[in-house]
Amino acid sequence: MKENVVSTVVFTLLLFLNIHLLNGQSLPGKPVIFKCRSPEKETFTCWWNPGSDGGLPTNYTLTYHKEGETLTHECPDYETGGPNSCYFDKKHTSIWTIYILTVNATNQMGSISSEPLYVDVTYIVEPDPPVNLTLELKQPEDRKPYLWMKWLPPTLVDVRSGWLTLQYAIRLKPEKADEWEIHFAGQQTQFKILSLYPGQKYLVQVRCKPDHGFWSAWSPENFIQIPSDSTMKDTTMWIFVAVLSAVVCLIMVWAVALKGYSMMICIFPPVPGPKIKGFDTHLLEKGKSEELLSALGCQDFPPTSDCEDLLVEFLEVDDSEDQQLMPGHSKEHPSQGMKPTYLDPDSDSGRGSCDSPSLLSEKCEEPQANPPTFQTPEGTEKPDNPKANVIHTWNPQSTSLGNKIPYFHSDVSKSSTWPLSQPPGQHNYRSSYHNIADMCNMAAGTIGAPVTLLDTTDKKPLETGEEGIAAKQREVGNSHPKTDQARVWLLSQEETPFISAKPLDYVEIHKVNKDGALALLPKHKEDSDQAENSSSPETNKEYAKVSRVMDNNILVLVQDPRAPNLALFEELAEEDLPATLQQNQVEKELPSFTTTQMPSNCRLQLGGLDYLDPAGFAHSFQ
Amino acid sequence: MDNKGSLLKGSHLLLLLLVSNLLLCKSAASLPICPNGAVNCHVSLRELFDRAVILSHYIHNLSSEMFSEFDQRYAQGRGFISKAINSCHTSSLSTPEDKEQAQKIPPKELLTKVYSVMRSWDEPLYHLVAEVRGMHEAPDAILSRAIEIEEQNKRLLEGMEKIAGQIHPGIKENEVYSVWTGLPSLQKTDEEARLFAFYNLLHCLRRDSHKIDNFLKLLKCRIIYDSNC
Numbered sequence A: 001m002k003e004n005v006v007s008t009v010v011f012t013l014l015l016f017l018n019i020h021l022l023n024g025q026s027l028p029g030k031p032v033i034f035k036c037r038s039p040e041k042e043t044f045t046c047w048w049n050p051g052s053d054g055g056l057p058t059n060y061t062l063t064y065h066k067e068g069e070t071l072t073h074e075c076p077d078y079e080t081g082g083p084n085s086c087y088f089d090k091k092h093t094s095i096w097t098i099y100i101l102t103v104n105a106t107n108q109m110g111s112i113s114s115e116p117l118y119v120d121v122t123y124i125v126e127p128d129p130p131v132n133l134t135l136e137l138k139q140p141e142d143r144k145p146y147l148w149m150k151w152l153p154p155t156l157v158d159v160r161s162g163w164l165t166l167q168y169a170i171r172l173k174p175e176k177a178d179e180w181e182i183h184f185a186g187q188q189t190q191f192k193i194l195s196l197y198p199g200q201k202y203l204v205q206v207r208c209k210p211d212h213g214f215w216s217a218w219s220p221e222n223f224i225q226i227p228s229d230s231t232m233k234d235t236t237m238w239i240f241v242a243v244l245s246a247v248v249c250l251i252m253v254w255a256v257a258l259k260g261y262s263m264m265i266c267i268f269p270p271v272p273g274p275k276i277k278g279f280d281t282h283l284l285e286k287g288k289s290e291e292l293l294s295a296l297g298c299q300d301f302p303p304t305s306d307c308e309d310l311l312v313e314f315l316e317v318d319d320s321e322d323q324q325l326m327p328g329h330s331k332e333h334p335s336q337g338m339k340p341t342y343l344d345p346d347s348d349s350g351r352g353s354c355d356s357p358s359l360l361s362e363k364c365e366e367p368q369a370n371p372p373t374f375q376t377p378e379g380t381e382k383p384d385n386p387k388a389n390v391i392h393t394w395n396p397q398s399t400s401l402g403n404k405i406p407y408f409h410s411d412v413s414k415s416s417t418w419p420l421s422q423p424p425g426q427h428n429y430r431s432s433y434h435n436i437a438d439m440c441n442m443a444a445g446t447i448g449a450p451v452t453l454l455d456t457t458d459k460k461p462l463e464t465g466e467e468g469i470a471a472k473q474r475e476v477g478n479s480h481p482k483t484d485q486a487r488v489w490l491l492s493q494e495e496t497p498f499i500s501a502k503p504l505d506y507v508e509i510h511k512v513n514k515d516g517a518l519a520l521l522p523k524h525k526e527d528s529d530q531a532e533n534s535s536s537p538e539t540n541k542e543y544a545k546v547s548r549v550m551d552n553n554i555l556v557l558v559q560d561p562r563a564p565n566l567a568l569f570e571e572l573a574e575e576d577l578p579a580t581l582q583q584n585q586v587e588k589e590l591p592s593f594t595t596t597q598m599p600s601n602c603r604l605q606l607g608g609l610d611y612l613d614p615a616g617f618a619h620s621f622q
Numbered sequence B: 001m002d003n004k005g006s007l008l009k010g011s012h013l014l015l016l017l018l019v020s021n022l023l024l025c026k027s028a029a030s031l032p033i034c035p036n037g038a039v040n041c042h043v044s045l046r047e048l049f050d051r052a053v054i055l056s057h058y059i060h061n062l063s064s065e066m067f068s069e070f071d072q073r074y075a076q077g078r079g080f081i082s083k084a085i086n087s088c089h090t091s092s093l094s095t096p097e098d099k100e101q102a103q104k105i106p107p108k109e110l111l112t113k114v115y116s117v118m119r120s121w122d123e124p125l126y127h128l129v130a131e132v133r134g135m136h137e138a139p140d141a142i143l144s145r146a147i148e149i150e151e152q153n154k155r156l157l158e159g160m161e162k163i164a165g166q167i168h169p170g171i172k173e174n175e176v177y178s179v180w181t182g183l184p185s186l187q188k189t190d191e192e193a194r195l196f197a198f199y200n201l202l203h204c205l206r207r208d209s210h211k212i213d214n215f216l217k218l219l220k221c222r223i224i225y226d227s228n229c
Helices: A002-023 A232-267 A281-286 A289-296 A356-369 A384-403 A426-445 A462-473 A483-495 A497-501 A523-530 A574-584 A590-594 A598-604 A614-621 B002-029 B045-074 B097-102 B107-120 B122-134 B139-165 B191-223
Strands: A032-036 A044-049 A059-066 A084-089 A098-109 A110-113 A119-121 A129-137 A147-150 A166-174 A181-186 A190-193 A201-210 A222-225 A507-512 A518-522 A546-549 A553-558
Touching: A032 B191, A044 A059, A044 A119, A110 A426, A129 A201, A129 A222, A147 A166, A166 A190, A181 A190, A281 A614, A289 B045, A356 A590, A590 B097, B045 B191, B097 B191, B107 B122, B122 B139, B122 B191, B139 B191
Parallel strands: none
Antiparallel strands: A032 A044, A044 A084, A059 A098, A098 A110, A098 A119, A129 A147, A147 A190, A166 A181, A166 A201, A201 A222, A507 A518, A546 A553
């Protein structure tokens, strides 16, 4: 039975709940009193949140009791404060007393009460904003204008009796500014603003706070227009300053224009530049460094070794079978023509590069043995081909020689450079050989006198240069080429463009002058010259070979039994050579000579042999 | 002839003295407030009230901050407010409950009431400082303010006595004040009870300091400015 009753009751309750849920009706939600405020510490109002109404019409009541009392009262006024509010008028308001407030929500289903709220009116005072804000722009005569603002306390607040003491704050900003400028005004109801931007429209607001309460809201905005500041004095002054500065600028520009150049000269004196005689700056501008450097006489710039270190000390005659004059300044140089050490291009042990004719011979040998491997001289010679190559190279180079002044680089002795740079082809040797010849030629006079080399106008030193070159070859020791020599050498080269341009020709030694100069005759003039030349070789012995150097200034020439061997003429007969060479018409016979005249070419490279064309020799002696 | 000359000199001297006295008297109002120990120093009632109001305002600010500090630190969620109903020892002293009542009371009576309330807080303030110092984790914000309130309350009492000496000389004869008996509660070993005792004391101090401040301002506006502040 009991079980049945219990179960029945439970079932009924569940049924009710289900019915209510199905209908969507329930108890109202719990209300919450969220705010109570007093505008003047004489009345106050409280507001609550109703919560859900549970789907049924809900009635709200507020009940309270005061501290020290036991009676519970209901809210005297639900209207004045708006919906869901309770307004306590002066009669119902006690200060320094805690109110315990409770809101009850009642609907058909039941009622529910909020949590009690403990309120003391003393601490919930929040007044209304001040009223009657007036703005006035005052412009005293001697001072800048300022903004004068006045206001009145909110109407409800009793300040006169001292019941509430208010403090004020104002804020203002230009109309388009973003941030407000806030000022605290204390208990006064007026304020002055001194820093104003002219021509701006300002917004002003004021609010108040009771001595122990909350700040009020800001009063409605008030506008005032600040008139523009007519600073005629400033404008005039600025105009004057602008005009004055313009005048000053004009004067400066005029002065610079008139005497700008002299001023620049005074301030920035020109730096004297180096003057190199014969230096063609146009070549530099064109960027043809090769031509320029060759004009200066530098084939490889910068010089990789010191020319002076490679001065030839003495001329060594080699009477080896290869019949090539192999000038060697080192005693280690054996009689053999080809010496590996000698041929070492990289050795700088006194081997002449710029100055020494030995360099020339080195270069000569290089094509003989193995043109691409000058550094590895071989004992075996290939006279034919190398010589031919040499001869071939002679021709074209002579043409170029005439056109420009080759620079005999001191480091030409590094045969590795030039021979390696050229393929074994014969044609390549042309330039290389010619380079050698040029270098040997230039060695006499290029070092230390690049400038003079360019001087092509002076012919006087030609003779002395000739002698100088010869002397150099004879002398032992450093043969510093004189400027004159260099000049002469170049001049002679230039004067004999014909010689350089045309195929090489051979000359025969006509006679040996007293001072050791060799008089050379063109080869094809053998009918006229050979007879005169006692020492000249016969037709069969066409070439003179320098057997040795005597007394440092005499070349001993011997007949070269070998037909293809070329006499190596180291001395240049200034008077004879140009004439004889010019008269030669070796061009016709060039091809035959070119093939076999390499060794002689090498020999000829010793000192100013440009116009002693071994090809010419071969031609003449054949 | 000599007598006339001396008389003239004397009159001139007297005149000079008079003028100087007048000048001095005029500037008396701008003279600094009486230094300590001065006996015959005269300070105007206006200045006394201004100083009193400043002090009372300051004391209430300190009390309000002290209560907020304690409430935030120790009393959260404990429901102390519900227990602090009608528990101030000065509630026996009947004081006005609203503005009308305060304006109805004669100024002297109001002044007396103010004085009574202030006298009632002498001893509690002393013990408050001692007990806060003894608290573990003595919060410096509360302790420093308690010390300051105690000191300022003494000065305010002196000021009140001076004011009363001018408008209500017999104030000390009617010395009515409430006796505070909350010391044992402050010294309870039960932490919860002890904290509530502190809470209650600070709550009552905040309220009474506000009363004092409010009444003094009312009196000032009424006596000095004739209700036209």
